[in-house]
Amino acid sequence: MISDQIQKAVQSAVAELGMQAGEVVLEHPGELSRGDYATNVAMALAKKAVVKPKDLAEKIATAIRAQNIPEIAKVEVAGPGFINFYLSQTFLVSEIAKIVSLGGQYGLNKTLAGKTVMLEYTSPNLFKPLHIGNLVGNILGESLSRLLIASGAEVKRINYPSDIGLTVAKGVWGLQKTGGNPKDIKALGEAYRVGNTAYDEAGDEKKEIEVINKALYEYSNPTLTTLRKDGIATSLLHLEMLCKKLGTKFDTQFFESQSALLGRDIVLANITNGIFEKSDGAVIYKGEVDGLHTRVFLNSHGLPTYEAKEVGLFKLKSEAYPNFDISITVTGNEQLDFFRVVFSAIKKVFKEETKGKVLRHVPNGFLTLTTGKMSSRKGNVITGESLIETVQEMVREKVKDRGFDVSTTEIVAESVAIGAIKYSILRQQMGSNIIFDFEKSLSFEGDSGPYLQYTTVRARTVLAKAKIVGLVPSTKNSPKSIGDLERVIYRFPEVLERATHDYAPHLLVTFAVELSATFNAFYANQTIIDGKDPDSLYRLAITSAVASVLEQCLYVLAIPLPEKM
C-alpha cells in the first residue's frame, strides 16, 4: 500500500538525519488542499533534538524529496511542523486503472490469512419471536464476518439458539392452552405471549410452567417433548428464512440443550482443583482474582446457569474447530461484564485449548425507536420482522410512484428497507446504543442506506448507457488535472484493513458516504457520457471504479443492492 511506502520513506529520511522515528504516524489531512498524507514526526522529534519543529520538518522534507519517489508529487512543510505529501497524478490514475481491472478483488488484504475465526452471533431464543436485539447482533455479526473474510480469514459463522429452558417451557405451556399448531409460526408467537403473561402473574400457571420446564429437560413427557420438537423446527425454519433475507448463512448451530449438561459436568469436574467453589449450595466462580466479580455457574438445584452453558458451549466449539485462532461472541452490551468473568473462567478450565488464542466479546448496542409507532403498547414485543415489515411498507409507497412493475417494486422495497435499517445500525461505533429514527432513516436524503444504494445504482446506470453507445472506460487519456474522486477512492484498501483491525464496520460506512458524496458532486458537475469529448472515457473509468468500490462496501456491510431505484 502507498501508505506503507510513505512510512518507509519518512523513516529512512529520519534515520539519515541520525534519529530514530519509531512508529511513524501517517494521517489524511482533514482537507484535500493540505495534501493526501501528513505526518507529525518532526513535532514529535523536535523536543528531543532541541530544534524548532519547522526547521526539523524542513530537513526531513528535503531528505524525502531527494528520494525521488515517483508516487509523490510534492512534499511540503506546513502549520506547526507537519510534513504534507501530495500524491502524483500518475499514481492516482494508475489506481483507477487498477480498480477497473481488479473489480471486487481491489482492496482485499492478507492480514488474517491462514487464521480461522469462530464468529457467534444472532443466537436467539427459539419459540420466542426474534427480538430487535437479535436483529442488531445479526447485522453487526454478518458485517464483521465479511470484514474478516476480506482480510483473508476463514470464518465459521456460528448460531447458538436456546432450545431449552424457561422460554421454551412458556411456549409449550401456551401451545397446550391455546391449542395452537406448533408448525405455524404465528401460533407459536401467540403461545409464547400467553405463556409469558401467565408466568408473570405468578400464580398456579407459573408452577405449571416450571413443571413443564423440568419435564422438558428430562424428556419425561412424550407429548410435551413432541410439542417442543415441532415448535423448535418451526422456529428454526423461520429463522433461516429471515437470515437469508438479511444475508446470513450459518456454518454451524450449537444448541443450548447440548451445552447445558455438558457445561454442568465440566464445572463439577473443576471444583476440586479450585477453579470453581461451592457457596450457599450453588457453585460459583470468584472473578475477583482477575479484578472481576463473582458469578453463579450452577444454581443450588444443581442446574447450569447461562454461565455454565457458555463453558459447555466453548467445549463444543473448540471440538468442532480445534484449530481456531480467534473466537468471537457478539451479544448485547449489557453482557460486557458477564463475558469478562466467563472468559476468565474458561481460560482456566481450558488452559491448553485457549493457549495462544483470542477470546473476544464484541458488544452490540441496544436499539431504541424514537417514534411512537413501534412502541410496545399492550405488552407487544417489537419483533425484528415487524420492524422490517413496517419499514418495507413505508418504502413500498415511495417506490410505487416510480412506475416499476409489481415484482420489481417488491424487490426494491425490500432491499431499500433492509438497507435503511442496516445502515442506521452500522453507521455508528458498535457497542454504543442505537437510536433508530423512522422518519430520518426513511427520508432517503443523505447519510442513509438508500443514499449509498442510489449512488451505486446511478453509477451503474451510467455505465450501462455508455456500453450501449459503445464507449469503453479507459484511463489512457487522463485530463491535465484530476479532481477529488481519485484522491478519495484509493484509500479504500486502508479503510477496509483498519475496519477489520478495529472490528469497526462504521469506518467503512463513513468512507462509503464520503465517496458517494464526492461522486454525486462529480456527477452533477458535468456530463459523463459524451462521445465527442475524449475525456469522456476517463470519466467512465472513474465511474466504473466508484461503482466497483461502492459495491464492495455494500457487500461487506451486507446491504443489498437493488437493480434500479
Add this chain to the structure above:
RNA sequence: GCCCUCGUAGUUCAAUGGAUAGAACUGCGGACUUCUAAGCCGUCAAUGUUGGUUCGAUUCCAACCGAGGGCACCA
C-alpha cells in the same frame, strides 16, 4: 455502595493526541431544456463542569454533574 459503557450543533452520528472539530436531518437561501432530483450548491449552529499531563486534548488522567447497563442462583 462498587464496577462497566457513555456525554460533541436543535436532532442523529463522525473525528488512529494534531492544522479552521466533519457529515446528515431540521431551518434559511440557491441552481437545473444533461446520463436516475432518493441528487447538487450555499448558509446558521456544538466538544457537560473544573482541574491536570502535553509543543498540541473531543481524545489521556482526576474530581464533579448527567444518562444507560451490570453486580448470587434469569438469559
